[in-house]
Amino acid sequence: EAAVTQSPRSKVAVTGGKVTLSCHQTNNHDYMYWYRQDTGHGLRLIHYSYVADSTEKGDIPDGYKASRPSQENFSLILELASLSQTAVYFCASSDAGANTEVFFGKGTRLTVV
């Protein structure tokens, strides 16, 4: 069964600190994504990747970096965490090509204090 695993599942970070959210997929998918979800909003795309060692900016990349060291792993990095980055973050993966199903992880709840 297709699986996307995120770690940690929840985290409290201090303002100005560095946060790394990790994602691992066993789907053998080329594409991976990071979305954030805020109360009252849908998921918004932060960064995505088509292939290892390459990342692309999504719709709201400011304040975030991404790293794709291998096909299976995709990290989201907050170099200087801010209060406004408190949200739930979802990692996802999919096959290449249009209109294919996207598989999501269970999400990471990040609270910046």
Place this chain on the structure above:
Amino acid sequence: AQSVDQPDAHVTLSEGASLELRCSYSYSAAPYLFWYVQYPGQSLQFLLKYITGDTVVKGTKGFEAEFRKSNSSFNLKKSPAHWSDSAKYFCALEGRTGGNNKLTFGQGTVLSVIP
């Protein structure tokens, strides 16, 4: 620019009733449209998608959705509803040009089905 709107933040109905969750979109051409469901404590799961052809598409768990180009809508339906359908539902759009599976999501609708 593309966008998706789910105007109902919450929908509550009784088990056995018919459910319809509303979704409208804005896109310059015909989009790919999806519905995903998120059960409490779980990840988003794919329900169904519209690509082209028949305007009524059937998905998993007994759900179906109707694509209406005339009013740019893609409403999710099921009859009858079951208490186990209680979850948060997301409508999403993928553009047909350079989409690369990048989804634009609506705000989501929380469905509560009362036994």
